[in-house]
Amino acid sequence: MADTDESQTDGQNSVDPSEVEDAPSLDEVLQQSHKPTELDTTAPPVLTVDNLRMYFPVHSSGVIRRKVGDVQAVDGISFEILRGGSLGLVGESGCGKSTAGRAITRLYKPTGGSAKFGDRDLVKLSTRELKPLRRDVQMIFQDPYSSLNPRHSIGSIIGAPLRIHNMVPKKQTLSRVQELLEVVGLNPEHYNRYPNEFSGGQRQRIGIARALALQPKLIVADEPVSALDVSIQAQVINLLQDLQKEFDIAFLFIAHDLAVVRHFCPEIAVMYLGKIVEIADRETLYQRPNHPYTQALLSAVPDVKQAAIGGRRERIMLEGDVPSPINPPSGCRFRTRCPLAREICAKVEPPMVQIGPRHKVACHFAGELGNHPHDPVTARMLGVDNDGNPDPGATPTEIEETPGFNDVWFDLKERRTVKPS
Amino acid sequence: MSSSTEPKVGGEAAQSVVDTAAPVTSVASKSPMQLAMARLRKDKLSLIALGFVLFFVVIGLTSPLVTHFGWIDPLTTNQDLVDPFGRPVDKWGGISLSHPLGIDSIGRDLMSRLWSGVSLSLFIALSGTALAMILGVVLGIVSGVTGGWTDAIIGRIIDLTLAFPQTLMLLALASTGLIMVQKAFHTPAGNPTAAVYLIVVLGLFGWTGIARIVRGQVLSLREREFVHAATMMGASKYRLYFREILPNLWAPILVTFTLMMPAFVSAEAALAYLGVGINAPTPTLGNILNDSISYADLVPTFFFIPGFTIAAIVVSFNLLGDGIRDALDPKGHQ
Numbered sequence A: 001m002a003d004t005d006e007s008q009t010d011g012q013n014s015v016d017p018s019e020v021e022d023a024p025s026l027d028e029v030l031q032q033s034h035k036p037t038e039l040d041t042t043a044p045p046v047l048t049v050d051n052l053r054m055y056f057p058v059h060s061s062g063v064i065r066r067k068v069g070d071v072q073a074v075d076g077i078s079f080e081i082l083r084g085g086s087l088g089l090v091g092e093s094g095c096g097k098s099t100a101g102r103a104i105t106r107l108y109k110p111t112g113g114s115a116k117f118g119d120r121d122l123v124k125l126s127t128r129e130l131k132p133l134r135r136d137v138q139m140i141f142q143d144p145y146s147s148l149n150p151r152h153s154i155g156s157i158i159g160a161p162l163r164i165h166n167m168v169p170k171k172q173t174l175s176r177v178q179e180l181l182e183v184v185g186l187n188p189e190h191y192n193r194y195p196n197e198f199s200g201g202q203r204q205r206i207g208i209a210r211a212l213a214l215q216p217k218l219i220v221a222d223e224p225v226s227a228l229d230v231s232i233q234a235q236v237i238n239l240l241q242d243l244q245k246e247f248d249i250a251f252l253f254i255a256h257d258l259a260v261v262r263h264f265c266p267e268i269a270v271m272y273l274g275k276i277v278e279i280a281d282r283e284t285l286y287q288r289p290n291h292p293y294t295q296a297l298l299s300a301v302p303d304v305k306q307a308a309i310g311g312r313r314e315r316i317m318l319e320g321d322v323p324s325p326i327n328p329p330s331g332c333r334f335r336t337r338c339p340l341a342r343e344i345c346a347k348v349e350p351p352m353v354q355i356g357p358r359h360k361v362a363c364h365f366a367g368e369l370g371n372h373p374h375d376p377v378t379a380r381m382l383g384v385d386n387d388g389n390p391d392p393g394a395t396p397t398e399i400e401e402t403p404g405f406n407d408v409w410f411d412l413k414e415r416r417t418v419k420p421s
Numbered sequence B: 001m002s003s004s005t006e007p008k009v010g011g012e013a014a015q016s017v018v019d020t021a022a023p024v025t026s027v028a029s030k031s032p033m034q035l036a037m038a039r040l041r042k043d044k045l046s047l048i049a050l051g052f053v054l055f056f057v058v059i060g061l062t063s064p065l066v067t068h069f070g071w072i073d074p075l076t077t078n079q080d081l082v083d084p085f086g087r088p089v090d091k092w093g094g095i096s097l098s099h100p101l102g103i104d105s106i107g108r109d110l111m112s113r114l115w116s117g118v119s120l121s122l123f124i125a126l127s128g129t130a131l132a133m134i135l136g137v138v139l140g141i142v143s144g145v146t147g148g149w150t151d152a153i154i155g156r157i158i159d160l161t162l163a164f165p166q167t168l169m170l171l172a173l174a175s176t177g178l179i180m181v182q183k184a185f186h187t188p189a190g191n192p193t194a195a196v197y198l199i200v201v202l203g204l205f206g207w208t209g210i211a212r213i214v215r216g217q218v219l220s221l222r223e224r225e226f227v228h229a230a231t232m233m234g235a236s237k238y239r240l241y242f243r244e245i246l247p248n249l250w251a252p253i254l255v256t257f258t259l260m261m262p263a264f265v266s267a268e269a270a271l272a273y274l275g276v277g278i279n280a281p282t283p284t285l286g287n288i289l290n291d292s293i294s295y296a297d298l299v300p301t302f303f304f305i306p307g308f309t310i311a312a313i314v315v316s317f318n319l320l321g322d323g324i325r326d327a328l329d330p331k332g333h334q
């Protein structure tokens, strides 16, 4: 491997914020070369995911394998990705991010819900109907060491989608492959090499070239940089950003911490145990998170700007383990670890409520850090009292849960629906 | 990225990443298989084994030719060369210029018999191995990729096959089996039918090991992201099984192949001893050894030469198999 000029890491979670505090953070590195991606909120959505569910059956052991339950890996998530936009999907390991990505790209057959891509519902299509849509929706994988077939040269890896979909005449496959290699910043003469001759970062570029080959409109990137060194993470994110601008591709960018998506994603959804708990535009999510889980995740991100405005936030340590998705807690799934949990949290599931122009949160006690309300903001709309018991006197309001954002929303301070002037 | 790509494509991208684009060097590219071959070339013992294997293969391939031109003659008896007890009249088991390896108890040229015996034995072992490998690899891939009921059924068939008292059944069913083979394949009675019977039996009882190995490998390969990537591309089932997964199975296939060959060579010999298989006077390694056993203490060469040939085939194939395994999986033995 004479020309390997990137160092490699084997570990998957190489960015531990506590370890890299002295080195420039990923964000600082990224800031130097590229401006953060901005979002055009007037663009039409390319993907509308509504109440998507993905359950894996659990069978008993033994000869007669009865179904005894479900792993509720993804349990009703909704969001929109706008054209040219990129949504970050963030959450701890095991919360169902990959499953969500794989359900949308139809590596798995979802249990329910819909994922509208244009006027087609990706969830309902059969494998045969899906094939033409594969061109539009592509995926970048997490592990560059397992996402490339070690027995194929990179020319045949990148050429495969071209051949399967007959994208270019057979004779032009090679020149197109070389073009793609150049686009992702690799030497086009290396098309006949094998994956073992490339470093992690270079392999990830090969994976990106393969995804680009079909000229997709949407790319699901499942932790595309978490197996890479911090310095190489920045290069790969910059590359994705350039490609996004160049080819107008929308991204669903999956990551397990908030540091990685900050630069790339103007909108971010935070996931916990199969559900989205908060979704907002970048500024709101990083500066005024309203969900206790987002606040805890964010407190673990080293942040330059916060240092400037008076020191880092206190690190919020979450206690206990993530509960099993086979048997998730009743009510709010976060309640077993939430510092604010009260009675109502065990009884009623908090609905997803829009609380700002591009901000939704699912928590009974939604509020900025240190300013959480004393009584549940959701009680009235759910028709329950403050302890979560049904309140015969109250009239529940219809809670509209659409994947996108409305131009009216629920104001947390005034506790009523407001329409901005 | 429209179909007519402007020259500017990736201009910006290339700018930011130019540091990682490796300089153009003309290092010859090596596939994993080529790397393995390079490792094998450094392994002296395996190379010697390979030499022997090639020698036996050449012997096997040339046998019909040399017989055709009459250069060897495995069937003609020379009663004048043996005494009434079946011992060669000359010393050293009758080794002479015209019979370099001596003669057998009825004066047939041992070298000629071995030459065509190796050919027939290797042919039977090879066909049996091929049959077992095809069955095992296909069923193993299907079992591993499909999972569920298919997997369970194939698993039970494997258990059943393994639980079968093979040798006993073989002996008991030999006559019925021969008739069945003759009906099914319309082979001429006698040795062709016996050969097909042997091959079918070896294949039908031999596939389980490779099927299990392949299934296990497929189970782990199936979770590798490149399989998902192929699905993402819209790859067909055929492409998934045979273009993505199969190339990653060459190591166990090759190793099992080189280990199964010698096992079947010995199986043929053992069966010949039990009276199943190719009939005299056609030579196979099993027949020759079988003929010689009763003369073992009278004419040592008559027994040792075929015995040594079988041993050499078995050992050289086994050593080559081990060498290939080490070359393909260099970390496995550290």
Ligand SMILES: Nc1ncnc2c1ncn2[C@@H]1O[C@H](COP(=O)(O)OP(=O)(O)OP(=O)(O)O)[C@@H](O)[C@H]1O
Pocket: A056, A071, A072, A073, A091, A092, A093, A094, A095, A096, A097, A098, A099, A100, A256, A325
């Ligand atoms: N094929 C499957 N069968 C059964 N359970 C599964 C399957 N795939 C995932 N799960 C379960 O679903 C849950 C979510 O898994 P998923 O891989 O989506 O998490 P993730 O958020 O991507 O985590 P990570 O950061 O580790 O990649 C986990 O509890 C996992 O055990």
Ligand code: SF4
Pocket: A291, A292, A293, A332, A333, A334, A335, A336, A338, A339, A340, A341, A342, A345, A350, A362, A363, A364, A365, A366
């Ligand atoms: S609903 Fe209750 S348990 Fe859930 S996050 Fe909000 S306060 Fe915590």
Ligand SMILES: [Mg+2]
Pocket: A097, A098, A099, A222, A223
């Ligand atoms: Mg994952």
